[in-house]
Amino acid sequence: MHPTVIGLRRSVAAAASAVVLAVVASVTVLPGVGAAVTDPRPTTVDTTTGPPETWPDGVGEPREPGPRSDIREGEVMPLAATSITRDEIMARAHTWVAAAVSYSINRWRDGYRTDCSGFVSLAWNTGASYTTRTLDQVSHEITKDELLPGDALLWRRWDGDQVGHVRVFGGWLDAARSRYWVYEQTPPRATYNEYSWSQTQALYQPIRYDFVAHGPAPAQNLREFTTTGSSVAAATSPDGRVEAFTSDSSGVHHRWQTAPADGRPGGGGWSDWVHAGGPANARLAFFRAPDGRLEQFALTAGELSHRFQTDLDGAWSPWGVLGPGGSDLATAVASDGRIEVFVAHEGGIRHRWQTSPADGRPDGGGWSEWVDTGGPGGARLTVTLAPGGRLEQFATTSSGVRHRYQTDNAGNWSGWSDFGPGGSDLADTVNVDGRVEVFLDAADGVRSRWHTLAADGTPGGGTWSEWTVFRPAVI
Numbered sequence: 001m002h003p004t005v006i007g008l009r010r011s012v013a014a015a016a017s018a019v020v021l022a023v024v025a026s027v028t029v030l031p032g033v034g035a036a037v038t039d040p041r042p043t044t045v046d047t048t049t050g051p052p053e054t055w056p057d058g059v060g061e062p063r064e065p066g067p068r069s070d071i072r073e074g075e076v077m078p079l080a081a082t083s084i085t086r087d088e089i090m091a092r093a094h095t096w097v098a099a100a101v102s103y104s105i106n107r108w109r110d111g112y113r114t115d116c117s118g119f120v121s122l123a124w125n126t127g128a129s130y131t132t133r134t135l136d137q138v139s140h141e142i143t144k145d146e147l148l149p150g151d152a153l154l155w156r157r158w159d160g161d162q163v164g165h166v167r168v169f170g171g172w173l174d175a176a177r178s179r180y181w182v183y184e185q186t187p188p189r190a191t192y193n194e195y196s197w198s199q200t201q202a203l204y205q206p207i208r209y210d211f212v213a214h215g216p217a218p219a220q221n222l223r224e225f226t227t228t229g230s231s232v233a234a235a236t237s238p239d240g241r242v243e244a245f246t247s248d249s250s251g252v253h254h255r256w257q258t259a260p261a262d263g264r265p266g267g268g269g270w271s272d273w274v275h276a277g278g279p280a281n282a283r284l285a286f287f288r289a290p291d292g293r294l295e296q297f298a299l300t301a302g303e304l305s306h307r308f309q310t311d312l313d314g315a316w317s318p319w320g321v322l323g324p325g326g327s328d329l330a331t332a333v334a335s336d337g338r339i340e341v342f343v344a345h346e347g348g349i350r351h352r353w354q355t356s357p358a359d360g361r362p363d364g365g366g367w368s369e370w371v372d373t374g375g376p377g378g379a380r381l382t383v384t385l386a387p388g389g390r391l392e393q394f395a396t397t398s399s400g401v402r403h404r405y406q407t408d409n410a411g412n413w414s415g416w417s418d419f420g421p422g423g424s425d426l427a428d429t430v431n432v433d434g435r436v437e438v439f440l441d442a443a444d445g446v447r448s449r450w451h452t453l454a455a456d457g458t459p460g461g462g463t464w465s466e467w468t469v470f471r472p473a474v475i
Helices: 086-099 116-124
Strands: 139-141 152-156 163-172 179-186 189-196 204-209 231-236 242-248 251-256 283-288 294-299 303-308 320-324 328-333 339-345 348-353 380-385 391-397 400-405 417-420 425-430 436-442 445-450 468-472
Touching: 086 116, 086 163, 086 179, 086 189, 116 163, 116 179, 231 283, 242 283, 242 294, 283 328, 294 328, 294 339, 320 339, 320 348, 328 380, 339 380, 339 391, 380 425, 391 425, 391 436, 417 445
Parallel strands: none
Antiparallel strands: 139 204, 152 163, 152 204, 163 179, 179 189, 231 242, 242 251, 283 294, 294 303, 303 320, 328 339, 339 348, 380 391, 391 400, 400 417, 425 436, 436 445, 445 468
């Protein structure tokens, strides 16, 4: 899966977007920065040699006279050091990324040279533009395990002949610390990029600014929230509190906000993790019943397990087996409040639904038998509720995307039809005007396709655009 689309799954349309960010709009929130900004498209960087510091001039700001100066090799800058926090470092670096400042070794902006080492000097607020050969005057080497947001990665040839590039480290992208993200000034502009540690560990030395303030590091990714889990899902309780679930080798774990993050004193605090039992290493999904209670599903290759809140105070039923296992699942709530569950397996896609909403009425929440819908075996699934109250379902394998939809609100379905070339994952969402949009993780990046008019019964509604590359792959 491409690193730019980690978390592309159904979190696009669910409350899990509060925890996992997916590529679903023309703006994104970059890690470590709280505000939405225009997505600076990453450039391709040769991670085997590192970009040199001798690129042709770019279009930058002209050098302005002032106290800022170059610290070249053999020179020493006497510093009246002022400490800086890690949040401040990342915020300063982000200003050039948001402005797409062009790379140049001969141009200046905000008093700093607009090349890679000038960018790090800006982020650290050193007071002068150091080079990759002189940054050691204000920094010291650290290990991979010590890396925190605001540190830097200095590329060098180990024979000492040349030092070539430096990046601002932003954080790890996974719990295994195998991938990380950076801000860097590299041709043609300052940008956000993601890299594999295995590709770069022999070429980049982690370093730390000597005057970074001690204290807690800014939250960088899900590692700050949990150090365990192969699957994560989130839901919002009726009172506005976010509840998070993760699954690992010991089962399902649950954590929740103790008060809504609504600006009131104490809002947004989190409980400790609670072991909730259930199957190990499961794929998780959830939905809220019409009366506000959460219903949770956990899928393994062997079985689909299910539990539900017995009241609005957070008490849960025991886990029960809802059916055979599979490779992926998708859930949705029909227009009348009934939860519908779909499970992909090697032979196709199974479907089961509540025969009446779980809304507190007698016999509410009962389940139908499983129905085999056909569809591609071993697919990745997503399903969404269109504005007219009908469900639309999508399934992808490497050989193609398939699509079907409810033909009415009584639960009747169309057959499966071809929907385009395949990919490794997909997600969907409903735009504010009611048009369904589908995102596919494909070999050339993230593709999208959308309704040109909402499928709400109006003439021409529900027709589809062509596939468009939403965001190219990062190499």
